[in-house]
Amino acid sequence: MKKNVRTIWSVAIVLLMAAVLSMAMPVLGEPAFAQESGTHPAALDVNAMSIGDTPATAKKENPMIVGEKSATAKIKKKVTFKKAKVFNIQNARGKVTFKIINGNSKITISRAGNVTVKKGLKKGRTYTVNVKIRAGGTKNFAAKTVMARMKVTATARKVKVETAGPKNTGDDGTGITHVVILGIDGAGRFFQDLDMPNLKRAKDKGAFTFNCLTSDPTLSAQCWGSMLHGVEPDYHMLTNESVASTTYPLDSPYPSVFRVIRENMPDAELASFCNWNPINTGIIEEGIDVRKETAGDAELTEMVCGYLEQNDPTLLFVQFDSVDAAGHQYGYASWDFMLTLAMMDENIGKIYNALDQRGLLDSTLFIVTADHGGTLEGTHGGWTDEEKYVMFMASGPGVVVGEFEFMEIRDVPAIVLYALGLSDKQPAGWTSYIPAGLFQSMEGGNRP
Numbered sequence: 491m492k493k494n495v496r497t498i499w500s501v502a503i504v505l506l507m508a509a510v511l512s513m514a515m516p517v518l519g520e521p522a523f524a525q526e527s528g529t530h531p532a533a534l535d536v537n538a539m540s541i542g543d544t545p546a547t548a549k550k551e552n553p554m555i556v557g558e559k560s561a562t563a564k565i566k567k568k569v570t571f572k573k574a575k576v577f578n579i580q581n582a583r584g585k586v587t588f589k590i591i592n593g594n595s596k597i598t599i600s601r602a603g604n605v606t607v608k609k610g611l612k613k614g615r616t617y618t619v620n621v622k623i624r625a626g627g628t629k630n631f632a633a634k635t636v637m638a639r640m641k642v643t644a645t646a647r648k649v650k651v652e653t654a655g656p657k658n659t660g661d662d663g664t665g666i667t668h669v670v671i672l673g674i675d676g677a678g679r680f681f682q683d684l685d686m687p688n689l690k691r692a693k694d695k696g697a698f699t700f701n702c703l704t705s706d707p708t709l710s711a712q713c714w715g716s717m718l719h720g721v722e723p724d725y726h727m728l729t730n731e732s733v734a735s736t737t738y739p740l741d742s743p744y745p746s747v748f749r750v751i752r753e754n755m756p757d758a759e760l761a762s763f764c765n766w767n768p769i770n771t772g773i774i775e776e777g778i779d780v781r782k783e784t785a786g787d788a789e790l791t792e793m794v795c796g797y798l799e800q801n802d803p804t805l806l807f808v809q810f811d812s813v814d815a816a817g818h819q820y821g822y823a824s825w826d827f828m829l830t831l832a833m834m835d836e837n838i839g840k841i842y843n844a845l846d847q848r849g850l851l852d853s854t855l856f857i858v859t860a861d862h863g864g865t866l867e868g869t870h871g872g873w874t875d876e877e878k879y880v881m882f883m884a885s886g887p888g889v890v891v892g893e894f895e896f897m898e899i900r901d902v903p904a905i906v907l908y909a910l911g912l913s914d915k916q917p918a919g920w921t922s923y924i925p926a927g928l929f930q931s932m933e934g935g936n937r938p
C-alpha cells in the first residue's frame with residue numbers, strides 16, 4: 491500500500507515537472523538539466539499511448555469527388571460564377587458548403603459555392619485561392635472535407651476561373667494535397683514509453699508502428715538520407731562527413747523526394763526546416779527551389795508556425811535535434827532524455843495547431859518519425875534494437891486507424907508520393923515501398 495502511494499506521488503511529481511519545464515521551455519530555449527541523469531522507471535510507464543483502441547468509424551467514407559473545371563467571363567465591376575460553372579462536384583452525400591481559406595479580398599466565395607471576382611486584379615497574374623469544400627454527410631456516410639485549389643486570372647477584358655484538385659482522384663483517393671514530416675533526431679521508438687498528448691491527438695486518428703527499421707549504420711546522414719532518398723546508404727552514399735561539405739548530385743538516380751515532387755509539380759511549395767543544417771545543405775539537393783531554414787528547436791517551431799500562416803506546402807520537412815543531443819549527453823532512455831522527448835510534444839502540438847488553423851488538417855498527411863534511436867551509454871551507429879527501430883506515425887484522410895506491423899525508413903518517400911498521387915513517378919532506382927496497413931486504399935501495401 492505504502493509503495494503504491496509512493497508510486498502515485500512520483501508519477502504526479504514527474505508530470506508536474508514535465509508541465510513546469512515545458513512551460514519554461516520556450517523562454518529557456520534548449521533544455522539545460524540540473525537533475526541527476528539515470529532512468530526513472532516511474533516516468534517511463536506513466537501512460538503508454540493507447541495502442542489501436544480507437545475503432546475505425548462505422549460510417550462509410552463519403553464518396554464526394556471534386557473534379558476540375560474552368561469558366562471565363564467578361565470583366566465588369568464584379569462578376570459572379572455559379573458554383574456549377576467552376577466546381578465539378580460529384581457523388582457528395584450531405585450538404586456541400588464552401589469556405590475560402592486564404593487568397594485575395596477581391597475574390598470571394600459564398601457558402602453555397604458561388605464565386606465572385608471584383609475588378610482590380612493585376613492583369614495577367616494568376617491568383618491562387620484555397621477553398622475548403624465540405625460534404626456534410628448522412629446517417630450512413632461520414633462528413634468529408636477536401637481542399638480545392640482555385641486559380642483566377644484576369645486579362646484586360648476577361649476573368650478566368652479554374653479549379654484544380656484536390657488530388658482526390660489520385661492514388662490515395664482521399665484528397666491529400668500536403669505532407670508534413672516531423673523528424674525527431676535520435677528519438678527511436680522511445681515514444682512508446684511516454685504520454686505525449688499532442689502526439690496522441692494525431693496518432694489516435696492515424697496509423698502507426700513502433701517497428702520501423704532504419705538504416706545501417708544508425709547514423710544521422712545515413713538514416714535521414716534513406717528517409718528522403720528511398721534507398722539504403724550503399725546507394726545514396728551519404729555520410730556525416732560528406733553532407734557537411736558536399737551538395738547532393740542533381741543527376742543521381744536516387745533523387746530526394748523533394749526533387750521528384752519538383753520535377754512533377756513545378757508549382758509545388760516545398761520547404762525544409764532543420765536544426766541540423768547538413769540536411770539542408772548536403773542531403774536535399776540545391777537548385778530545386780526548396781525553401782530551407784535552420785534554427786534551434788524552439789525557434790524552429792516558431793518559424794514553422796509562422797511559415798504555415800502564409801503557406802500551404804506540398805511537402806514540409808522539419809527536423810528537431812534536442813532529443814538526440816540529450817541522448818548523447820545523458821544516454822538514450824535516460825531520465826533527462828525522456829524528459830526532453832516528452833517536451834518535444836509541445837513543438838508537435840504547435841505545428842499541428844498551425845495546420846489546423848490554416849484549415850489544412852483535412853488535406854494533410856501528418857507524419858512524426860525519427861532517424862534512429864541510441865543506447866543508454868549515449869551512442870548510436872550500431873545495430874541493437876534500441877538503435878535500429880524508430881516510431882513512424884501518419885495521420886490524415888484515407889489512413890487506417892491503428893497499429894501496423896512493419897516498415898523501413900526508406901519507405902517514407904514512397905508513402906509521400908502515394909499520398910500526393912505521384913506513385914507512377916517513383917524513380918526506378920528507389921527501393922521504397924508502401925507498408926501494408928497504412929492506407930485504406932491499398933490493403934496489402936507493396937512492400938515485398
Ligand SMILES: [Zn+2]
Nearest residue numbers: 675676710861
Ligand atoms: Zn540522428
